[in-house]
Amino acid sequence: MAQTRGKRTRTASRRVEGWIKPVEPEFETIQILRDDGSYDEASLPDLTDDQMKELYEWMVFARILDQRALNMQRQGRMGTYPPVGGQEAAQVGSAYALEKEDWLFPSYRESAAMMVHGMPPELTFLYWMGREEGAAAPEGVNVFTISIPIATQVPHAVGAAWAARLRGEKKAFLVYFGDGGTSEGDFHEGANFAGVFKAPVVLFCQNNHYAISVPLERQTASRTIAQKAVAYGFPGVRVDGNDVLAVYAVTREAVERARRGEGPTLIEAVTYRYGPHTTADDPTRYRTADEVKEWQERRDPIMRFRRFLESRGLWSEAQEEELQERLRERAAEVVRKAENYPKPEPTNMFDYMYAELPWNLKEQREALLQELAERGEAR
Amino acid sequence: MARRTLIQAINEALRQEMRRDDRIVLLGEDVGRVGGVFRATEGLQQEFGPDRVIDTPLAESAIIGAALGMAVYGLIPVPEIQFDGFLPPAFDHIISHVARIRNRSRGRFTAPMVIRVPHGGGIRALEHHSEAPETFYTHIPGIKVVIPATAYDAKGLLISAIRDPDPVIFFEPKRIYRAFREEVPEEPYTVPLGKARVAREGNDVTLIAWGAMVHVALAAAEKAAAEHGWSCEVLDLRTLSPLDIDAIIASVQKTGRCVVVHEAPRQSGFGGEIAALIGERALLYLEAPVVRVTGFDTAMPYFTLEDYYLPSPERVLKGIAQVMNF
Numbered sequence: 001m002a003q004t005r006g007k008r009t010r011t012a013s014r015r016v017e018g019w020i021k022p023v024e025p026e027f028e029t030i031q032i033l034r035d036d037g038s039y040d041e042a043s044l045p046d047l048t049d050d051q052m053k054e055l056y057e058w059m060v061f062a063r064i065l066d067q068r069a070l071n072m073q074r075q076g077r078m079g080t081y082p083p084v085g086g087q088e089a090a091q092v093g094s095a096y097a098l099e100k101e102d103w104l105f106p107s108y109r110e111s112a113a114m115m116v117h118g119m120p121p122e123l124t125f126l127y128w129m130g131r132e133e134g135a136a137a138p139e140g141v142n143v144f145t146i147s148i149p150i151a152t153q154v155p156h157a158v159g160a161a162w163a164a165r166l167r168g169e170k171k172a173f174l175v176y177f178g179d180g181g182t183s184e185g186d187f188h189e190g191a192n193f194a195g196v197f198k199a200p201v202v203l204f205c206q207n208n209h210y211a212i213s214v215p216l217e218r219q220t221a222s223r224t225i226a227q228k229a230v231a232y233g234f235p236g237v238r239v240d241g242n243d244v245l246a247v248y249a250v251t252r253e254a255v256e257r258a259r260r261g262e263g264p265t266l267i268e269a270v271t272y273r274y275g276p277h278t279t280a281d282d283p284t285r286y287r288t289a290d291e292v293k294e295w296q297e298r299r300d301p302i303m304r305f306r307r308f309l310e311s312r313g314l315w316s317e318a319q320e321e322e323l324q325e326r327l328r329e330r331a332a333e334v335v336r337k338a339e340n341y342p343k344p345e346p347t348n349m350f351d352y353m354y355a356e357l358p359w360n361l362k363e364q365r366e367a368l369l370q371e372l373a374e375r376g377e378a379r
Numbered sequence: 380m381a382r383r384t385l386i387q388a389i390n391e392a393l394r395q396e397m398r399r400d401d402r403i404v405l406l407g408e409d410v411g412r413v414g415g416v417f418r419a420t421e422g423l424q425q426e427f428g429p430d431r432v433i434d435t436p437l438a439e440s441a442i443i444g445a446a447l448g449m450a451v452y453g454l455i456p457v458p459e460i461q462f463d464g465f466l467p468p469a470f471d472h473i474i475s476h477v478a479r480i481r482n483r484s485r486g487r488f489t490a491p492m493v494i495r496v497p498h499g500g501g502i503r504a505l506e507h508h509s510e511a512p513e514t515f516y517t518h519i520p521g522i523k524v525v526i527p528a529t530a531y532d533a534k535g536l537l538i539s540a541i542r543d544p545d546p547v548i549f550f551e552p553k554r555i556y557r558a559f560r561e562e563v564p565e566e567p568y569t570v571p572l573g574k575a576r577v578a579r580e581g582n583d584v585t586l587i588a589w590g591a592m593v594h595v596a597l598a599a600a601e602k603a604a605a606e607h608g609w610s611c612e613v614l615d616l617r618t619l620s621p622l623d624i625d626a627i628i629a630s631v632q633k634t635g636r637c638v639v640v641h642e643a644p645r646q647s648g649f650g651g652e653i654a655a656l657i658g659e660r661a662l663l664y665l666e667a668p669v670v671r672v673t674g675f676d677t678a679m680p681y682f683t684l685e686d687y688y689l690p691s692p693e694r695v696l697k698g699i700a701q702v703m704n705f
Contacts, residue, residue, distance in 0.1 A: 136484035144451070145484050149475045155441040156476065159448020159456075166404070166430050166454070185468075189441030196436055352482040353521050355489070355544035358573065358621035361520075 027226040029270060030250055031240040035299055037307030045249040049314055055096060055244050056309055059088040059302050061327045062112035065121055066275075068331050069111075069128065073279045077339070079130045082109045083275035086242075089301030090206045090269040091176075092116050093247030097255050098174055103142040103164075105157035105175040107150070109206070109273075113176060119143045125338035132352075133344065151181035154190030154203065161199040165261070172258035173201045174251070180211025182228060183219050191266065195232040200258035202251065203229075203266045206241060208273040213286035229266035241269030242301040245308075272299070346372060383563040385527070386556040388534035389419050389495075393457065395567045396541045397427055400455065403541060406433040407442055407459030407495075416461055417497060417556055443469035443494065447477050451488040455541060459495045463550070464507025466496055470515070477546045478521030493540045494548045498526060499591050499642050500689050501554035503682040510679055511643035513589075516548050517620040517652070523572055524619040526550040528593035530561045532617055535570030543572060552590035575623035577630070581612035584636040584702055587627065587653055589616040592640045592690060599640075599695035606696075609703055619649060627653065628661050635666040636702040640690050645673040667705030672698040 032043050047055070066085050072078040084091065087109070095104060095116035104110075104117045115121050118141040126134030127146065137143040144160075147153035157175035164171050181187055182205060194201050205225050209216050222228060229236025235257075239250045247269055254265035272295040276283045283292075309315035350357060350365040357365070383391065397403045405411075405420055411434035414421030424432035435442050439460055446456035460466050473494070481489045500509035516524045525540055525547055527533040533551070540547040578593055579600050588596040593615045600611035612630050616623065631637050637657055639650035654669035672690045680688050 132483060132485055136487040139487065145480070145488065147476070149471060152444060152472060152475060155444025155472070156448040156451070158441070159445030159450075160452040161448070162445065163449040163452040163454045186440055186444060186471075189436075189438040190444065192436050192438065193441050193445055349482075352484075352486050354481070354523075359624060360621065 024223065025227045025230060027224045027236065027238040027268075029238045029240050030246050031243050032246040032249065033243045033304055033308050035304065037304050037311060039245075039308065045245055045252065047245075047248070049312075052309060053314060055092055055248070056302075056305055056315070057323065057327070058092040058096070058112070058116050059244065059305065060323060061330065062088045062092060062115065063302060064327050064331045065111065065115075065334060068335055069125065070275070070279065072335070078125070078128050080278045080280050081128045082278045083273070084109060084112050086274035086295060086301070087206055087208060087271045088112055089244035089305065090241035090247055090271045093244040094174065094204055094251040094267070094269070097248050097251035098172065101142065102172045102174065102255065103144065103157070103160060105144045105153045105160070105173065106146050107153060107176050107178065107181065108146050108148050109178070110146075110176050114143050117141070117143050121334045122337035122341075125334060126341055129338060131341070131344060132348070133341065134338075151177050151184035151186040151190070153177065154181070154186050155193065158190045158194045158197075158199045158201050161194070161201040161258075162197050165198075165200055170259045170261075171200065172255040173199070174204055174255065175201060176204050176206065178211060179205060179207040179209065179216050179219055179225060180214065181205070182225055183211075191228070191232045191264070194264040195234050198261070198263035200261065201264045202254040202258055203264060204251065205266065205268045206271055207268050208271050210273065210277070210283075210287065212277040212281060215286075225268040226266060232264075232266070234264045234266065236266040236268065238268045238270065241271030242299050242304065244301060244305050271301075380562045381565055382560040383530045383534075384557045384560055385530045385533045385551070386417060386419055388530040388563050389537055389551060390421060390423070391563070392534040392537040392541075392567070393420060394423060394426065396538055397423065397431065399567070401431070402453065403455045403457060404431045404433060404449065405457050405459065406435050406446060408435060408437050408461050410434060410459050415459060417553060419495070419551070420459065439465050439468040440472060443472040443477065446492050446494075447472060447480065447490055450490040450492045450546075451480060455491050457493045457495060457541065461497070462508045463496055463498050463510040463512055466512055469494075473516070473522065473548070474519050478519045481545070482521060489544060490546045491544050492546050493537070494546070496548065496550050497553040497556075498550035499552050499554055500679060500685050501591060503685070506679075506681060509682070509685060511641065511674065513550055513619055514643055514647065514649045517649055521546070523547045523621065524550070525572060525617065526552065526590040526619065527617060528552065528555070528578070528588075528590055528615045530559075530563050532570050532576065532615075534563055535568050536572065536617060538567055539569040539572050542569065547572070550590060554591040555594060558594075570617070573618045573621045573623055575626035576615045576617055577612065577626075578615040579611065579613040581610040581634065583610045583634055584612070584638060584699055585627075585630040585634045586611050586613045586638050586640060586695065586699070587616060588613065588640040589619060590642070592642060595690055595692055596640050596695055598692035599699060602692055602696050603699050607700075607703070609699060611699065622656075624656060624660070627656065631657050631661045632664045635664050637665075637669045638672055638695065638698040638702060639669065640672045640695055640698075642674050642689055644676045645671055646676045648673055667702040670698045670701050
């Protein structure tokens, strides 16, 4: 060994060091609306005034529903809930870029994105109220079930996208995950598969800076998440996740690339979660009030977009009041529907395990029915 | 009829099913161009093309994860995991999603797929190439676990597994991939999942085994008859989940004695489940406690010692003697 090493050193004697250079790819953060709501006319995406207002409505509705869910959790009417607050632009802007026939693969914080793509919000409420009936979207709504184990949905979306391609369909598959998710093997494996098979998939990372308590710099030594795409051989892009127009424009382009058969795109949407990871978390243990305030007061996605709409004469105080009232009523209706959903049969837990119930499940189902009868709970 | 090895029967089942249904796709490491490291998929990429017999990157988790995505999107994927010892990276997808998606989605999404895995020791292979992990998978509600012991069953069970609406883990006893040839019908046929097979009829003791151990049990039965005049019934389970409880109980009620044989370690092994079921349902028929002849509660040793680890006909015979002499 020593000899070989000596030889090598001699061959390279004129240059012993300096072969390895730091690689620092630059990824600018794409922004259309500046923090104060100002913008350049030329950079605006091709959306009608009504579509712009629709984007705004979705964001406001998402925030109202989020508040309702948090309140219900405190009142014991809902289980552990992961709030969306602060990430409305990232979710609404991206999901709005899909066509109805495209597919959305959510992680667990995508209540707003799922709703924009057609998931009835009362089902999402039902899900967080501990009911399987809320997990699946109705037939015709192309939203996959929520994946709780981190980043496992990435290979699922890639497989489905790849199946669609094999079947000759031109659809895009949008899959969500967080900054923490990019540390998982499944993110790497899924992205790598997507690149190799040119799957029509858009990998959408909401970088909200924290995976529960662990900050981004403990998650990755990469300067950006977007740059990870370079290694997989497809484009990565970094966008201001609190700028709904930029998120929409970038996702729309990625979705169209996917549909045209040009393969995957990784999007990093830089955003911030205002609330806890879930209602079981206490974020004051790992971040300062000033940091949260900075995002809420200076970079709020809804305020920014409202200023933009106002500056174009598309929005007024009166319209805002009307909208708030209308959406509060709709939110109340969502809650009513979720809470009045028929109670589940306890035996439901058996009914969907297999296409046909095996003997052991049959016996156990009978035993549970017997127990219910003994407790006077027979139905 | 043609004389086929077990692996030829598997190849034929795949080929015939793929001809029948173009939703079936194979994917895995080296399954395409080279036809699989054991040649189970030999010639299939040539016939069906690289979009249906897919060489994937080397990533077991994503092979199963992507297969799930394909399955919920209407394909019938048949992923291969190259060796039993490389199944653990895919465990998360199997337990968290493949087995649950029907239930989680109240039946909207289902995962019809067959995860093919070469199984067990006895081929003088490297570490992680000789494992018997079936028990882990029998513990997961929502999937089926199948393992053939003959070429005939390999073809018929694999075809049933592919046509089954639920996900199946299909273990293939690699030690007997080429150990014998037997008559296998050339046309497609099915062997039902969840049904055991009486591999040998007998009256004194029931030997329960699966996969390569069926042949060890048969050899032990032969010895027991020749050396002691004991009549052993050998039950080849073929499907571990759902288990053919009726066949087990019927045989034990007849013989009153039972020895379970498996390669995997004894502690929390599937033999314990079978012993418990017999205890719950046929206690009063028993002349002796159920005995387990299994691998040791050690890591699978490297191949120099594997013959000391794996149950042998002699060791099974000792188990038989234990229940006969109780």
